[in-house]
Amino acid sequence: MAMIPMQAMFTAFIGQRRLASGPAGEVALTVKRTAPRPDEPIIIFDNGTGRSIDFDLRGRDEEVLARLAKLAQPPSEETAPPNEPRGRGRPKLGVVAREVTLLPRHWEWLSAQPGGASVALRKLVDEARRASGDKDRERQARDAAYHFMSTMAGNLPQFEEASRALFADDRRRFTGLIADWPADIRDHIVKLACSDRA
Known part of the structure; x- marks a missing residue:
């Protein structure tokens, strides 16, 4: 299951009726305590995306909440398999290296910017986010x-x-x-x- 943002809100439906709405833990426990019926399935939706999502509801309430809390935490360096080489970036700060494909003239312009390509790209993205x-x-x-x-x-x-x-x-x-x-x-x-x- 993908990471769940801390402020994310969810809504569960049973058939055509809203069952619960709120943070992941609250909705998960409500769904766990509700007996599903074959003619009225229970579906949980992420309010941020509108897409359905599955929660692992096995075990005691504390176990369900612990799994959800773990999904809300950003991955740490310790969660990476020990044999994998450490990638670029600063994972503790949330900086993750990914591949970007640009033409040579773009790379030339980026490398000529103060702070280098990474700083210039971050500034461009932040400006675009503010503007749009x-x-x-x-x-x-x-x-x-x-x-x-x-x-x-x-x-x-x-x-x-x-x-x-x-x-x-x-x-x-x-x-x-x-x-x-x-x-x-x-x-x-x-x-x-x-x-x-x-």
Whole structure:
């Protein structure tokens, strides 16, 4: 399972009804204590992405919470297999080396910048994040709403029309098209789609 950000929020549905919403541990324990029914599966969603996620619910409550807490921690150098050579970067600071492919003229420009290529790239990324922050948040909210919607409402009436309205950012038409959907599903879609406004 992938790492879980500390502030991440999750929502569990049983069939078409919202079962629980909150931090990973709270939602996991609620799901663990709920008896699933064959006709109403329990699905947990990451509110940040709108995608379903599986939690390992085996064992005692303390064991479940310990596994989730471990997933919320950034990987340390000690978790790397002992025989693997240590890579570049500063893992303790969260700096991780990855491959970037650029043309020679890009490398020349980067190496001529104060602090070298890594510092210049970090500055460029930070500037781009500041400049496009609102658009990125809108896109992430729309994508999260769509992922959730595809899983939970893909067979509901007017799904295709609602999807088009969502991506066209036609909020009035979108909310009108999903108005007759089950209340918990509809409300969660609207919450995810509008999270960029918060």
